[in-house]
Amino acid sequence: ARSAVFAPLPQPGLIVVDEEHEASYKQSEGFRYHARDLALLRGQQQSLPVLLGSATPSLQSWQRAVDGKTTLLRLGRRTGGRPLPQVELVDMTQTPYRTLLSEPLLGALQATLERGEQSLVLLNRRGFAAFLQCGDCGRGFTCPNCDISLTWHRQQRRLRCHYCDYHQIPPESCPACGGTDLEPMGAGTERLQMELEKVFPDARIARMDRDTTGGKGAHRQLVEGMMAGRFDILVGTQMVAKGHDFPAVTLVGVVNADAPLNFPDFRAAERTFALLAQVAGRAGRGERPGRVLLQTYSCDHYLFGAVKTHDFEGFCRQELAFRRELGYPPFGYLVNLVLAGNDAQRVDRAAEELVAHLGPMPAGVELLGPAPCLLARLRGKHRRQILLKSSSRAPLHRLLSRLQTRKKPVPSGVSLTLDVDPVDMF
Template sequence: MDQPSTLVHVAIPRPLHTLLSYSVTAGEIPAVGVRVAVPLGKGVSVGLVLGVEAVAADSESEFAIKPIQAVLDTEPLADAHLLALLEWAARYYHCPLGEVIFSALPAALRKTKPLSKAMQRLLKPAAQPAAIAVEPDNALQLTASQQACLQSIQTWNAESTPRPVLLHGITGSGKTEIYLRLMTPLLAAGKQVLVIVPEIGLTPQLLTRFAHFFAEIPTVCLHSGLSDGERFKAWLRARSGQAQIIIGTRSAIFTPAPSLALIVIDEEHDASLKQQDGFRYHGRDLAIKRAQMLAIPVLLGSATPALESLYNVQTGRYRYLRLEQRPGSARPPALQVQDTRPFELQAGLTPDTLQALRNTLLRGEQAMVFLNRRGFAPALYCPSCGWQADCAHCSVKMTWHARRNRLVCHHCGAEQATPTECPSCKNPQLTTQGQGTERLELLLQNHFSGFPVVRIDRDSTSRKGELEEKLSAVRTNEPLILVGTQMLAKGHDFPNLTLVVIMDIDHALLSTDYRALERLGQLLVQVAGRAGRATKAGQVILQTSQPQHPLLQQLVGQGYTPFAKQLLEDRARWSFPPYGYHALIRASSETLEPALRLLEFIAERLKASEQVIQCLGPVPAPIEKRANRYRAQLLLGSKQRGALHTALDFLLAGGVKLRGCSGVRWSIDVDPVDFS
C-alpha cells in the first residue's frame, strides 16, 4: 500500500500573492515557522514554512512538485501569533505575504544559510524570568493628575479585553513617568514590554531614562542605526524572553516576545511610524492589532494626537486621558507670531528675532532655531540668465551644501561639484535663494561669535555617536544656540532651553495636501514644547508671512485640541480620513505616458466592476520624476473600508497587464500619509 507523502506550503521573498508547495520526505518534515531552502527557477530561494499537508501518494497534481533542498532551522523563528499578525498585515495592506514575512525578519534570516550552532542555541526559549521586586532609581514623585491617569489606565488594563488608551499630555507633562510606572508591576512579574518610538534619535535618551529607572531589567534596542549583527542579537534576546524591555522604531512591532504584556507607542501621531516603500505598513496600527490579538493593553502617548486617534476616541474605540499641566513650576511657553513681511531678513531671521536670541544668550540660557531644511540653500541659480541647478534625475532643485561645496539632491541622493560659473551663460557670479540649516548655522556663528552654535540634522549626525555627542554638549546647560530640523522636534528635554524660534512654515499653510495643516500643527506644538521645560519661563517666536491665516490663529490662540476639532470637521465635509478610507496606487516608468496609461486602465477596470469606490486621477505625482523614473498616482476612496478592500482584492485577483506598459512598476499604499 502506498504511503502518504507530505507537502509544505512556503512563503518566499518575491512579489507573489500565493504560497508555493514543495514535497518533503518523512524524516525531514519541517515545523511551521522554520526556514527552508527551496528550488526556484534556475536558482535557490529562502522560504518560511506556513503549512504542512499530508497527501495520498497516488494523488495527481497538475504540476511537478519539487522537493525542498534543506531545512535551515531547528526551531521556529515565529510563533503562531506573530505569523497570524503578518498574515493579517499582508491581507490588509495587499502586500505579498513572503515580502511581508521576510521584511519583518532580521537580515541574517533572509538568506539560504543555516545559523551557527551558537545562534541555533539562542533560538531555544529561555526560562521565563522569575518574579522579582523592581525598585526604581531616581523615581520622581507623581503629581496628582499623573497619579489619577495612572490609576485609570491600570483599572482599564485589567479588563479582559482592554481597549487602546490615548494619553494626550501637553509637552513636558510627564507622560514617560506614567509609562515607567505602568511597566513596573509587569516587569516585576517577569513579563515583557514593547515601546515603539518614531525616530532613531529618541532611542538613546529613552534607553538612558529606562536604564536609570529599571537598573536591573535587561533591555534591548532595535532600529536601523544598528549593524545587522547588533540587531540580530537584540532580536534573539527578545525572542528568547531574556530581554524584558524592547525599545525600537516601527519595525520593532514584529519582534517576537513570548511574554509580551504591554505595548507603548510614544509620539503616536508621528508620520515616521508609516513605512513609505516596499511593505507600506503603519507601526501604530499594527501595534493596536497585535495587542488586540493578544488581548493585552496598548497605550498611545502624544501631545498632538493624530486626527485618526481623536476620531477613535469620539467613536468609543479608544479610551482617553488628558494631562494638561507640567510638573512643578514649569509652565507652557509664551508664543509670539511674528510677521516677517515688514523686515529685511538675514538668513531668514528678523532683527527682532536676532535680538531675542542675543538676550537669551546674555542671560546664560539656551535657544533653538528650528528650520526643517538641511543644506546651505535650497536653490543655486544664475541672476543673469535664470539658470537653476536642477537634479538631472528628479524634477526638483539640488541643494547647495557649502561646507562640502557640493550640490546634493535630497530625493535621489545624486551629488555633483558646485559649478564655478553658469553652465548656460558662463556668468561667474552664481547666487543662492532660500536658506537651510547650514546657512543658518554660519550666520549665527558670525552674529554670536562668543557662543557655540550646535547644528543637528542628518548631515551633521551621519557618523555613529555624533548625535549623542552633540546632545551631550547641549545638556551641559551652557549658553548656546541649537540649530536643527525635525530630529529636534520631539522627545528631547533641555532644562536651560528657554527660547525656540520656528522658521519657514508658509509652504505648509498654503499646501494643497489635506494632511499638511495637521502635520504643521503637530510640528509647531512639538517644537514649541522644547522651551521652558524646567523652572525658567519659555518663549516661542513663530516667523511667518501669513500671520492672519485662520487656522494658525486658532492654533496659537486656542491650542491644539480646538485646532484638531476644526480639521476633523473639514475632513468630515469631504469624507476624507478618518471619515473615509483611501488607497493610493502609484506607478512609475522611464517616461510618464506608460505609467499614466496603466493607471487609467486600472481606473476603468474598477469603474466597470461596479465597486463602490471613487477614483481620483490618474495624475502625475507632485514630484513627477525621481531617480530617473516618471511617477503617477491614482487615489481610490470610499466611505466604507470593506468596499475599498474588496476593490483592491478584485484588482489583484485578475492581475494588471496592459499592452504597451512593459517596464511599469506599480504598488498599492493603503491608508497613505505621503502623497509626494
C-alpha cells in the same frame, strides 16, 4: 522602531506606541504596514491594553477617542507643574524682503545669551540654500534623476539631491548663458547657522541635522553638549523638536514656520501644528519660564492662533470640519496606486489601462487621476498615481479585488505599488 510590533514576546502585558502621530510608523517600501494600527490589532487579538502616547495625537486617533472607540487619558500639566511657554507670532510681512532673522527674534536671542540661558532655532530645511539660480538668465540646477532642485551645501561645496543622493560640484558659470552670478536662493540650516555666527560672534552655536549627525556618536555628542552647557544656541531641522529635555533652553525660535503649510497634502496643517507644538515644548522645561517666537507670513491662519494659545482641541475641531466636508481621513479612506517606469509614455498608457480595467466606480467611491505624482520622476522612474477615496472600506476592497482578476495588472517595464491608507502623497 516600528518593527518592534512583531516582537515574539510570549506574554506581553502592555503595548506602548510613543509619539503615535509620527509618519515614520508607516513602512513605505516592500511590505507596507502602519505599526500603530498593527499594535492595536495585536492588542485586540491578545487582549492587551495599547497605550498611544502623544502631545499632538494624529487626527485619526483623536477622532477615535472623541467617538468613544478608545479611552482618552489626559496629562493636565507639565512635569513639575511648570507653565507652558509664551508663544508669540512675528509677522514677516512687516519685515524687509528676504529677511531670514527678524528683529524680535534677534533681540530675544541677545537677551537669552545675556542671561546665560540656551536657545533652539528651528528651520526645517537642511543645506545652505534651497537651490542655486543664475542671476542673468534665471536657470536653476535640477537633479538628473528626480524632478527636484538640487540643494546647495556650501560647506561640502556640493549641489545635492535629498532623494537619490546625486551630487555634483557647481560649475563656475551658468551652462545656459555663461553668466557667473550664481546666487543661492532660499535658506537652510547651514545658512542660518552662518547668519547667527555673524550676528553673535562670541556665541557657541551648534547645528543638528542629517549633515551633522551622520557620523558615529555625533547626535549623542550634540545632545550631551547641550546638557553640559557647551552650546548657547542649537540650530536644527525637525530633529531638534523630537523629545529633547534641555532644562536651560528658555527660548525657541522658528524660521519659516508656515513653509510646511504650502505642501500639497491634506495633512499639511496637522503636521505643521504637531511640529510647532513639539518644538515649542522644548522651551521652559527647567526652572525658568520659556518663550517661543514663530516667524510667519500667515499670522491670520487658524493654525497659528491655536499654536499661540496651546489650543490643540480647537485646532482639531477646525481641521476635522474641513476633513469631514472633503471626505478625507478620519471620515474617509484612501488607496493610492502608484505606477512607475523608465518610459514616461508607457507609464501613462499603463495608468489609463488600469483605470479602464477597474471599470465604473461603485457608489461612494471617487477616483482621482491618473495624474503625475508630486515628484513626477524619482530615482530615474516616471511616476503616475491613481487615488481612490471612499467613506467606507468595503467598496474599496471590492474594487481592488478586480486587480486580482487580471493576470498582469501592468505591462512589463512598469511597476505598480498599492498603498492603503497612505501617509505621504509625494
